[in-house]
Every structure is written in structure tokens, then in C-alpha cells.
């Protein structure tokens with residue numbers, strides 16, 4: 284029998300709790316379910332909390348190349364939904380630092396106020412099974428070239444193509 288574990292939440296140490304609450308509140312349209320002077324528990328769906336943010340007053344700056352968690356990723360569906368997310372966040376004053384087409388996915392990468400990287404990603408294939416098959420193929424071997432593991436794209440172009448009525452398949456090719 285397999286296990287029953289599911290990803291539940293992330294705990295993020297912050298040097299500025301109000302700024303972190305504001306950013307996650309806006310970026311994820313998240314509700315703060317509990318908050319005191321040192322911590323906040325927030326959620327954007329039916330899970331009681333997806334983020335716990337806390338400030339113990341001793342948070343230091345994490346070096347870019349430190350070991351540990353590098354980024355946290357959230358999926359939004361098909362490429363047109365990624366364009367929607369790009370525009371929703373842009374209207375809130377939140378813009379990506381880099382956008383990359385990874386062939387089987389496309390991703391927008393953001394930094395929260397503490398410098399943690401948050402990825403918003405879409406699937407570039409109609410089903411999870413097709414994405415998984417690609418990942419185990421020789422095409423994946425050829426595509427995964429560091430440092431980007433794909434090709435950079437312009438999110439404004441993605442939004443423009445969606446507005447022009449491009450198909451999900453066409454949007455999935457952005458930047459390639």
C-alpha cells in the first residue's frame with residue numbers, strides 16, 4: 284500500500300512580516316486565517332493554510348547559491364491561463380524576473396520581498412500523462428540545457444498572442 288502524503292504548506296521565514304503578508308495576499312489572493320506579531324497563516328484554497336510566514340527578529344539574508352529550497356512552484360493549467368496569471372499579477376505591480384519555456388511547461392518566476400523565488404507554471408501539453416512521457420523521453424534530454432533548462436520568452440508576447448486568439452498549442456511554443 285502506498286502512503287497518503289500530500290504537499291500541504293510552506294513555511295517561510297521573513298525579515299518583514301507585514302510586507303510578506305501583503306505580497307502573498309496579493310500574489311495568491313490569499314486569506315490570512317491567523318496572525319499575531321510573529322507569524323501569519325494564509326491560504327488561497329480549501330486547505331486551512333498553504334503558507335506560514337514568520338519573523339523571529341533574527342532573519343538573515345540567504346545567499347543566492349545556498350543549499351536548501353530554491354523555489355516553490357504553483358500550476359495554473361494551460362498556457363492561456365499563464366497569460367491570465369501574468370496580467371493579473373502585473374495589475375498588482377508584481378512582475379516576473381524571468382520567463383522560461385521548458386518545453387513541457389512554461390513558467391513565470393517571481394521574487395517575494397525576502398527574495399524567495401515563486402514560480403507560476405502551466406502545462407504545455409494537454410494532459411499530465413503527456414508531460415510525464417515527455418520528461419522520460421530523449422527530447423527531454425536534449426531540451427534540458429542549463430542554466431535556463433529551456434528558452435526565455437516575453438510574457439507580453441504570450442498575452443498578445445492569447446488576445447489574438449492563438450490556440451493553446453501555439454501558445455505552448457512561445458519562445459522556442
Ligand SMILES: [Fe+2]
Nearest residue numbers: 354355356402
Ligand atoms: Fe520549478
